[in-house]
Amino acid sequence: MKQTMLKLTKIALLAAASLAVLSACNNEQASTPKEAAAAAESAMTASKVDGVRFIEKVTRGEGDDFVIPYEKYALDNGLTVILHEDHSDPLVHVDVTYHVGSAREDIGKSGFAHFFEHMMFNGSENVADEEHFGLITEAGGTLNGTTNTDRTNYFETVPNNQLERMLWLEADRMGFLLPAVTQRKFEIQRATVKNERGQHIDNQPYGLVGEKLNEALYPEGHPYSWQTIGYMEDLDRVDVNDLKDFFLRWYGPNNAALTIGGDFDRDQALSWVAKYFGSIPRGPEVGEPEAPTFTINKNRYLSYEDNVALPLIVMSWPTTTLMDKDEAPLDVLMSIIGTGDTSLLYKNLVKNGLAVQAQAGHGCQELGCTFTVNALPNPSGGASLADLERIIRETFEEFEERGVSDADIDRFKMRIVAGKVFSLESVSGKVSQLAAYQTFFANPNLSTEDIARYETVTAEDVMAAYEKYLKGKPGVILSVLPKGKALAPAKPDNWTYTPRTLPEYQPLSENDLEFRMATDDFDRGEKPPVGPAPEIHTPPIWRDTTPNGIAVLGAENNETPTTALQLQIHIGQREEPLDKLGLTALTFAMLDEATTGASKEELSGRLQRLGSSVSIGAGDDYASLVVSTLTDNLSDTLDIAAAKLFSPAFKEDDFKRVKNQFLQAIAQKEKNPGALADDVRRLLIYGGDNAFANADMGTADTISAITLDDVKAFYEVKVRKARAQIVVVSDLPQTKLISEFSAFAQWKAGDAKRAEIHAFPALETDAIYLIDKPDAAQSEIRIARRAMLWDAAGEFYKANIMNFPLGGSFNSRINQNLREDKGYTYGARSGFGANDYAGAFTASAAVRANATGPALTEFFKELDAYRKDGATDEELAFAKNSIVQREALAYETPGKKIGFLSNMLTFDLEPDFVDDQRAALNAMILADVKFLARQYLDKDDMIVVIVGDRDLILNDLTGFGRRIIEIDASGAPMAAQ
Known part of the structure; x- marks a missing residue:
């Protein structure tokens, strides 16, 4: 694969356009005897599975660099099945895509496609409420669903022993969902969708742009004239039978494609697909959508x-x-x-x-x-x-x-x-x-x-x-x-939104619906077994040092001809003087401008021609230079990266522009309730005397005070003397990579000392800190306290195991309570975060404004109950299973490997630290959970930060026995009650 893929840099792809395929109706064309034999075998295998028809087999030949090998089948009920085998990692990815999105909704019933995405995770005839999330999470997998204008897809990535169970789950919600759909579930998910809209649209700066734009761009009734999330008044005017009707119209197997990729046996997978999906009846016939024509006569x-x-x-x-x-x-x-x-x-x-x-x-x-x-x-x-x-x-x-x-x-x-x-x-x-x-063109x-x-x-x-x-x-x-600035638009409005003309609502009864029933010769209520969990090994890792002393930690990845590299520089906001907060971030932003030999535009053009990226940024403790490139272009890309690192031009014009961009970003951030809540929480916990407690980009006052000379001095005195380390994942061997790192030969790390950590402040745990955001659709809640420092397998690691049932997964107590039971939020969570000098526990959620007080009550109830009684046997077993099995997904991509290596380098770990973690996980008992919960989950040791509409929520916050301290975006008190 590597030798053919390397031709990509020459852009010599036209010959591959002939498509390495294909045949339909069991008449595959193969270019070699080996492929012909494989094709015949596929057809023979498929014919042995009743109701499964082989369609085509696609392989990758010489020059077909982008062909993804697959086999395509169809079931008698119209379901398309695509199989892609990839045995490089012990995992499988399952995707079911339905050719329906918001464009196929009826007028006055917008948001149904997205709404149904939510309903599909809430149980079916043979899968209990929340069991879908629970089974996949416990298996160590990840899952989600997405909806856009034209399709809805559901997908999960799990260890390879879970494939049969995933197919059972997907089939059950395709063919057996409606018996489990109730009016109560409908109401809960309707509230969840409203919270999602509030969090991502109504409560976000510029969140309404898409909706306003499409209303003006498309004529009324055009399928793109409304947003995928829909109008909430449409969801308010319908009931559960409307939703069932939408499912019956669009969620048939003949309007879906099931795609399976990863480490599985083809024959076994086909037999499972036939078993679980084959009896599901076809839905109504679905034609291809037509694009309506329209014109815009004037601006x-x-x-x-x-x-x-x-x-x-x-x-x-x-x-x-x-x-x-x-x-x-x-x-x-x-x-x-x-x-x-x-x-x-x-x-x-x-x-x-x-x-x-x-x-x-x-x-x-x-x-x-x-x-x-x-x-x-x-x-x-x-x-x-x-x-x-x-x-x-x-x-x-x-x-x-x-x-x-x-x-x-x-x-x-x-x-x-x-x-x-x-x-x-x-x-x-x-x-x-x-x-x-496959979904849009019937050709994978x-x-x-x-x-x-x-x-x-x-x-x-x-x-x-x-x-x-x-x-x-x-x-x-x-x-x-x-708001309130009296600025003029580009031109006076000449178009105004006309309220939609909605048809009279006609409620449906169940008698109006045409249900489809499947007949099986097995018990779908019996959950499929799973095989032995795959044996997981950390990727082979090598260590080295460049001639100029940069430590290197690397792993080889031969699946694609790419290289991912991260140069970590041991410098961050922690090193900044308090009167120059944001200096680190500003300095590294200047490294991404012109060099002494080229303008920023020239460097960007060179990177684009290479298909590479070089990004530079800084955080609390580390700055990083991140490189992603085709391996053939590594040398040229590293030359550009080195020029940025060692030869910054530090031009006055660039500095003025970048500094101004920082100031505007700070102003914008203060309009984002979630970001503001996080910043204030951090400042209150770690104290203004510590630079790292502040936002990385600084404040308007400190950025305004920084000069170009400050940046130059910080670069010479701090940045160039900091320790540097490299983590890299590539298809190149170790020796070749080390020679490539000569690009960084100028790095001469000194002995720059780390800044002192000042004493943390006493926490005002009898208070609720309130930041007023007039007209906020939601309130951002943060409940927090300081906690332990980071460790690989000690108390920090165990505390996050303890937290898993409380707020560490979708099925956690906090999320189930606030989202699934009460409908207060789109998502709620808790967890521990730390580095080697500071740590904290935080519980958080964005809740609808009129539920701020009740949501805080439920947070406190969950903390109290968990602190008192700890986890159940079932919850601890669930957490252990999930944490140990998700390692199968931990090393799949270069990006994941980079994260793993970076963690090792940052905390000076050996690869066997994962063995210590497994041992700590296996040894965890209920008494350990209860001990850690009692030590860290006392709400009376926690501060509360809320960003929301003061006039709307203040009365709801007065019954908690805490002072209300009103503060501004900097954390400074405005008033006290």
């Missing part, structure tokens, strides 16, 4: 006010459809206009300080795509939204004059190529591609063709697409204005 201007720090302009135009011939040229245009530091918008708006950020996007969906430009003006630049609109339009004119260069196309092509390679690093990534291609084998359409894009194609869809074409121009 539509609209605006609204929001609780934001900066105004925003968004300009949007309808374009083509997914995989249309014009999609790729428009994507290239998007890159030229507004993607990254090489774009025209960066040059015309960001580089010169007129905007904090400006970018373009081209989002494609099944029935339509949109080309979008957005920009946030920089207050110090003096540009209004009208100015930004004018400059954006002039940018398109500039593009028209300059045309499209070969470099423009090459940069974009390489990004597409590299992205495809990186997507092959995980089984879930490969399965997702197969499932998506489109990866190579997908790449090829970008390979063949020409400058003429890009210009033609621009003229067809954008040049002189009217669109939607949305202005988002900060």
